[in-house]
Amino acid sequence: MADGLYADGIAAGRLSGEDYEKNFADLHPPLDGHEARVEADRCYFCYDAPCMTACPTSIDIPLFIRQIATGNTLGSAKTIFDQNILGGMCARVCPTETLCEEACVREAAEGKPVQIGRLQRYATDAAMHVGRQFFGRGEETGKTVAIVGAGPAGLACAHRLAMHGHTVTIFEAREKSGGLNEFGIAAYKTPDGFAQAEVDYVTAIGGITIEHGRALGGDVSLAELARDHDAVFLGMGLAGVNALNAVGEDADGVENAVDYIAHLRQASDLASLPVGRRVVVIGGGMTAIDAAVQARLLGAEEVTICYRRGQEQMNASAFEQDLAASKGVTIRHWLQPKRVLAEGGNVTGIELEYTALSGGKLSGTGETLTLAADQVFKAIGQTFDAAALNGSGAAITLDGGRIQVDGEGRTSMPNVWAGGDCIAGGDDLTVSAVAQGRDAAESIHRVLAG
Amino acid sequence: MADIRNTFAGIKSPNPFWLASAPPTDKAYNVERAFKAGWGGVVWKTLGEDGPPVVNVNGPRYGAIWGADRRLLGLNNIELITDRDLHLNLREIKQVKRNWPDRALVVSLMVPCEEAAWKAILPLVEETGADGIELNFGCPHGMSERGMGSAVGQVPEYVEMVVRWCKQTTRMPVITKLTPNITDIRQPARAAHKGGSDAVSLINTINSITGVNLDSFAPEPTIDGKGSHGGFCGPAVKPIALHMVAEIARDRETAGLPISGIGGITTWRDAAEFLALGAGNVQVCTAAMTYGFKVVQEMIDGLQNWMDAKGHATLDDVIGRAAPNVTEWRYLNLNYVAKARIDQDLCIKCGRCHIACEDTSHQAITAMVDGKRHFEVMEDACVGCNLCVNVCPVEGCIDMVPLDVGTLDQRTGATVSADYANWTTHPNNPSAVTAAE
Numbered sequence: 065m066a067d068g069l070y071a072d073g074i075a076a077g078r079l080s081g082e083d084y085e086k087n088f089a090d091l092h093p094p095l096d097g098h099e100a101r102v103e104a105d106r107c108y109f110c111y112d113a114p115c116m117t118a119c120p121t122s123i124d125i126p127l128f129i130r131q132i133a134t135g136n137t138l139g140s141a142k143t144i145f146d147q148n149i150l151g152g153m154c155a156r157v158c159p160t161e162t163l164c165e166e167a168c169v170r171e172a173a174e175g176k177p178v179q180i181g182r183l184q185r186y187a188t189d190a191a192m193h194v195g196r197q198f199f200g201r202g203e204e205t206g207k208t209v210a211i212v213g214a215g216p217a218g219l220a221c222a223h224r225l226a227m228h229g230h231t232v233t234i235f236e237a238r239e240k241s242g243g244l245n246e247f248g249i250a251a252y253k254t255p256d257g258f259a260q261a262e263v264d265y266v267t268a269i270g271g272i273t274i275e276h277g278r279a280l281g282g283d284v285s286l287a288e289l290a291r292d293h294d295a296v297f298l299g300m301g302l303a304g305v306n307a308l309n310a311v312g313e314d315a316d317g318v319e320n321a322v323d324y325i326a327h328l329r330q331a332s333d334l335a336s337l338p339v340g341r342r343v344v345v346i347g348g349g350m351t352a353i354d355a356a357v358q359a360r361l362l363g364a365e366e367v368t369i370c371y372r373r374g375q376e377q378m379n380a381s382a383f384e385q386d387l388a389a390s391k392g393v394t395i396r397h398w399l400q401p402k403r404v405l406a407e408g409g410n411v412t413g414i415e416l417e418y419t420a421l422s423g424g425k426l427s428g429t430g431e432t433l434t435l436a437a438d439q440v441f442k443a444i445g446q447t448f449d450a451a452a453l454n455g456s457g458a459a460i461t462l463d464g465g466r467i468q469v470d471g472e473g474r475t476s477m478p479n480v481w482a483g484g485d486c487i488a489g490g491d492d493l494t495v496s497a498v499a500q501g502r503d504a505a506e507s508i509h510r511v512l513a514g
Numbered sequence: 515m516a517d518i519r520n521t522f523a524g525i526k527s528p529n530p531f532w533l534a535s536a537p538p539t540d541k542a543y544n545v546e547r548a549f550k551a552g553w554g555g556v557v558w559k560t561l562g563e564d565g566p567p568v569v570n571v572n573g574p575r576y577g578a579i580w581g582a583d584r585r586l587l588g589l590n591n592i593e594l595i596t597d598r599d600l601h602l603n604l605r606e607i608k609q610v611k612r613n614w615p616d617r618a619l620v621v622s623l624m625v626p627c628e629e630a631a632w633k634a635i636l637p638l639v640e641e642t643g644a645d646g647i648e649l650n651f652g653c654p655h656g657m658s659e660r661g662m663g664s665a666v667g668q669v670p671e672y673v674e675m676v677v678r679w680c681k682q683t684t685r686m687p688v689i690t691k692l693t694p695n696i697t698d699i700r701q702p703a704r705a706a707h708k709g710g711s712d713a714v715s716l717i718n719t720i721n722s723i724t725g726v727n728l729d730s731f732a733p734e735p736t737i738d739g740k741g742s743h744g745g746f747c748g749p750a751v752k753p754i755a756l757h758m759v760a761e762i763a764r765d766r767e768t769a770g771l772p773i774s775g776i777g778g779i780t781t782w783r784d785a786a787e788f789l790a791l792g793a794g795n796v797q798v799c800t801a802a803m804t805y806g807f808k809v810v811q812e813m814i815d816g817l818q819n820w821m822d823a824k825g826h827a828t829l830d831d832v833i834g835r836a837a838p839n840v841t842e843w844r845y846l847n848l849n850y851v852a853k854a855r856i857d858q859d860l861c862i863k864c865g866r867c868h869i870a871c872e873d874t875s876h877q878a879i880t881a882m883v884d885g886k887r888h889f890e891v892m893e894d895a896c897v898g899c900n901l902c903v904n905v906c907p908v909e910g911c912i913d914m915v916p917l918d919v920g921t922l923d924q925r926t927g928a929t930v931s932a933d934y935a936n937w938t939t940h941p942n943n944p945s946a947v948t949a950a951e
Contacts (some may be wrong), residue, residue: 098584105582108907110882111865173862173908 069363073410073438074317076338078363084334087361089251091387092156092182100186104133107178110169114178118167118498119492121148123484129183133422136225141191142198144184149199149223149502152192152262153245154495155185156254159350161383192265201270202251207512210235210293213282216494217299217484219266220501221508225273228509235289236273237279243301244485245494249328250354252361281452286460290480295508298467298475298482299501304447308346310414312404313442316412321345321355321443328358340439342366344414347443348402349379350368350492353439354394367393368435370420372400373426402432404440413437448486463488473504481508516821518814518860520554522795523687523713523772525645527554527618530817530829531785531810534627534797535559535622535648536806540596546613551807552814555618555687557715557797559648560595561603563635564627568597574735577724577744586804588750590722592735593741594656595624600638608642620689624662627672629679636684646687649676649711651702654695654720664718667693671706677709689774692716694751699758700765707768714762715774715797717755719745731824746926748800752778756791763792763810763837780809783934784815790836797914803929812837844937851923851930852898852914854878854891859913863887867912868903875901897903 069078079087095103105440115125124143131140137454144151160181160362168177191198207230214236221234240246249259252381258376267274278284280300305320307313317340322325331337339362345352360367369388371378376398378385388395398419405413413436417428448466453459461468461476466488477494483500486491489501520530532555533539533548540559548556562568573881575593578586596603611619621644625631633838639647651667666672673690681687685867690706692699694717703714721743725734733741755777762768775793779785779799788796801809826832856867856879868889878895879902880888892904903912917923939946 102583106867108864110863111869112863112887114863114887169862169864 065067070341070365072341074338074340077335078339079333079335083363084361085447088251088255088334090255091250092185094189095179095182100132101135104129104184106170107133108169114162114167114169115178115194118163119147120163120493120496121154121427121501121502123151123184125145125180128187130177132187132316137187137190138196138274139463140187141196144188145191145198147502148495148498149220149266150245150494150498151184151211151263152188153216153254153259155181155188156244156258156389157249158495159383159494162381189206189361192261192273195265195268197265198267199223199227199269201226204271205229205512207231207294208233209291209295209297209508209512210289211297211299211310212284212286212289213243213265213298213300213484213486214235214241214274214276215299215301215302215484215497215498216245217501217504218243218297219263220498221297221299221387221481221483221505222272222501223269223509224505225264226269228505228513230273230512232270232510234274234384235278235280235284235298236274236276237282239276241276243299246463247329248323249329249494250358251329252358271467281453285475286480288476291405294479294512296480297473297504298480298486299484299497300452301485302446303449303452303489305442306445306447308401308404308442308444310401310404312406313401313440315404315406315411316409317406317438318404318440318442321347321441322349323445324441325351325354325358326411328362329360334362337362339364340411340437342435342437343368343439343441344435344437345369345441345443346414347359347371347441347445348373348377349445350384351382351441351446352441352443353380353384353388353393355443357391359390359439359441360393364439367458368437369393369395370399370401370414370416371395371397371433373421374398399433400428401440402428406436411437414440446485466490472507473500474507479511515816516826518575518818518821520795520829522618522774523689524648525555525618525620526616527795527815528616529554529810530789531813532556532618532620532774532795532797533802534799536652536798536799536803537591538802540588541598541603542610542805544781545606545610545619547616548802548807549610549617550761552810553617553807554795555620555645556831557620557622558603558607558644560622560624560653561600561639561918562595563631564600564717567599568594569930571592571737572770573737577722577735577789578748579750580725585768586748586800588722588724588746588748589800590719590735590744590746591801592744594712594744595622595650595653604638606643607644609637611643611645616697618646619644620646620648621716622648622650622691624653625656626677627661627666632679633683636680636686636907640684640686644686646689646712646713647684648681648689648691649680650718650810651676652691652693652716653895654693654719654721654745655743664695667702667718668696670701670854673702674709675703677706677711681710687712689715691718691776693718694758694777695721695755699761703762703765703771704767707771711771712781713772713774714768715776716762717758719747719752722746722756748804749778749780753782756787759788759793760791760837760840762902763834764840780942782813786817786820786832787836789832790834790838791840792834794833802951846936847934848937848940849931849933850933851917853917854898854900854902854912855915856889856891856902856912857910858890861889861926862908862911863889865889865909866905866907870901870905879884 127139128143165177171177211234242262245259343359347357399416405417467482481504484497535557579588653663659664690711772794775788776797868879
């Protein structure tokens with residue numbers, strides 16, 4: 065049996081150490097000072113700028129870019145953090161190509177938008193590098209707020225509450241903070257421990273305690289939190305994963321893509337992380353792309369994404385699809401999983417059925433295709449685990465399986481707010497979670513100050 | 515192919531592009547390279563009187579301002595006239611002229627404002643076979659403190675006096691280089707003309723400080739913590755130079771006086787504009803100091819291609835063509851009405867036209883129409899000021915469209931008249947001349 069790159073089955077150490085380093089380096093390396101000023105100069109400083117409208121956190125983009133152009137980098141960082149305290153991470157992970165940069169008038173003019181994301185990183189990196197804090201904790205109010213989940217929504221909420229002088233305790237199920245920033249995002253988008261550095265930067269304001277290993281539904285209940293605090297913010301994200309509904313999906317080698325990515329993000333040595341020689345990823349969103357690309361970067365020889373609808377319906381942006389293609393991932397459409405093939409309990413392939421739309425309804429055509437595979441990743445969406453809310457007395461109203469909130473993030477329970485991926489109608493973006501956490505904090509503050 | 519051979523004040527050159535008197539023309543090595551690159555002529559860097567050489571600072575001589583991507587927009591210098599030995603310069607001038615007989619070689623001069631000093635140096639230059647001399651009455655730094663350069667150029671009587679001395683002493687054509695650090699450029703030009711100057715050249719550099727170091731609080735360029743004003747040149751000064759050239763070109767008192775246009779010329783287009791306003795040739799410095807001598811190739815080629823495209827056979831078909839169109843404000847047609855019009859297909863919706871008009875002008879451009887981001891000119895408010903055109907990042911997106919005669923100007927409620935009418939006859943003008951009954 066061959067070792068290394070062509071080892072059969074699921075194997076670790078397919079590549080050399082340098083290859084891992086090279087493959088998982090920063091996807092978009094930082095701009096240097098001159099590059100940043102040249103790029104900043106491309107900004108037209110639009111009136112009522114479309115990029116700003118497109119940003120879920122409404123960062124004053126023309127202003128922060130102008131501040132970079134004039135050498136006022138710290139002022140630029142403050143402009144960003146005013147609206148988005150996780151502006152550093154958002155600069156790295158936002159699908160800017162479908163948000164600010166899509167709206168940039170230079171995209172309309174010449175198909176080359178100002179690189180807003182990279183400029184935002186330039187400014188926020190500069191401030192974080194020198195440890196400059198722009199916001200102080202407000203005068204102590206004596207009010208306490210419990211936050212569930214130390215992900216983007218929870219951190220943004222906590223920071224804003226601390227600014228207003230409230231005392232925050234975050235209950236985090238995992239042993240590390242950051243949520244998907246730490247566990248869920250492709251490694252090459254946020255290398256060098258940035259997620260933890262950002263948590264430290266955000267919590268440095270003071271008045272925020274994070275208790276790890278404390279999961280809602282475990283030793284913490286919503287009823288207790290509501291009883292012991294003046295307000296509660298739920299930002300626990302999505303704990304469940306959709307099933308393939310394919311025969312044999314419990315075979316060894318079938319994994320949740322989010323779990324695999326979490327392992328990868330926490331791996332101290334990528335060479336120790338096993339990956340299949342032939343990998344099939346089922347799904348069409350960002351997680352599918354992240355899993356597929358990283359499988360390739362770990363040395364998988366063949367990686368195929370199978371999505372049950374067409375390219376236009378894929379949730380992954382065109383940029384992400386191109387990225388996957390450039391890394392050698394094959395993306396196939398109109399295929400749904402039917403049966404996982406296994407020998408001796410290990411995956412050997414997957415049988416897929418072609419699909420088609422008829423009368424607006426997706427259905428299998430009956431024709432099948434079998435792809436050889438050592439590993440199958442499920443990336444067909446995450447689900448909210450409502451069980452965590454159990455034992456909280458009156459049930460929180462859900463909408464489509466997620467928590468229902470009003471325009472300010474209030475749930476159906478008094479003094480309980482929610483934001484991030486766990487709420488209904490969200491778009492599963494870090495930047496939206498930040499906006500929801502921030503806005504819920506303002507709503508909480510209005511109530512507590514009232 | 516258009517013929518761009520040039521004769522300026524009797525001096526012939528294969529093209530109208532000369533290098534101005536400055537560091538690029540300080541010695542044979544540079545000038546030889548310039549001629550190889552294709553420059554039609556040079557004005558050798560200013561020679562001073564015989565004696566101990568001029569001393570320069572040993573730190574920064576240049577300061578600059580930049581646009582995006584560090585594109586150099588303006589340069590200033592505190593360098594003095596040549597700091598090389600007079601006789602070495604003269605020997606090199608003689609040899610270079612011998613090597614390049616078809617090129618123009620003019621020698622810039624600056625000696626104390628005394629007749630003897632000028633009469634002493636002129637024969638030495640004449641002996642080199644140089645094609646002419648240029649009197650440096652322009653340099654605004656260093657030498658002016660010693661009563662030379664712009665200190666002379668700022669006093670028309672001195673200009674006339676020195677020109678006359680030179681004309682009495684030499685057979686060489688005399689070009690008088692003027693300083694722009696003066697209120698009315700026509701005064702020294704007229705003085706030079708009266709003194710018998712064969713031509714004028716302008717502009718020399720403008721008094722300037724390019725910046726201030728905000729750590730040391732020293733002006734730039736900085737020598738040991740201090741700075742002195744320097745002469746500013748480069749693309750940023752072109753509009754000032756164009757105006758001054760036009761002022762002289764259309765001045766009746768200096769009619770026919772050849773003008774060598776100088777000031778920020780970087781491309782063939784800049785050169786063509788100077789020629790059109792009445793310059794008989796042009797001199798270039800900053801563009802060469804920024805990009806090297808090769809830029810002349812584009813200038814020659816671009817000028818010829820433009821002339822071919824427009825059917826201009828020789829430079830005479832171009833020179834001075836725009837000068838009659840320069841006039842005083844009071845003669846501008848007040849019955850001419852133009853309105854901005856935005857091409858919606860080209861508009862990228864940046865909104866700069868709106869905010870410029872809304873905040874700083876006439877509130878004549880929409881931002882929103884029927885709930886949609888839409889920028890459109892409201893003709894009943896547009897005064898035709900052109901600001902929107904200037905701030906629009908898309909070339910050709912906003913046009914100033916003249917209203918046809920007989921149409922209604924929605925802003926004023928008046929019908930556009932076919933008649934030309936200007937301020938001199940306007941009823942609001944207390945000095946308007948009314949025809950006798």
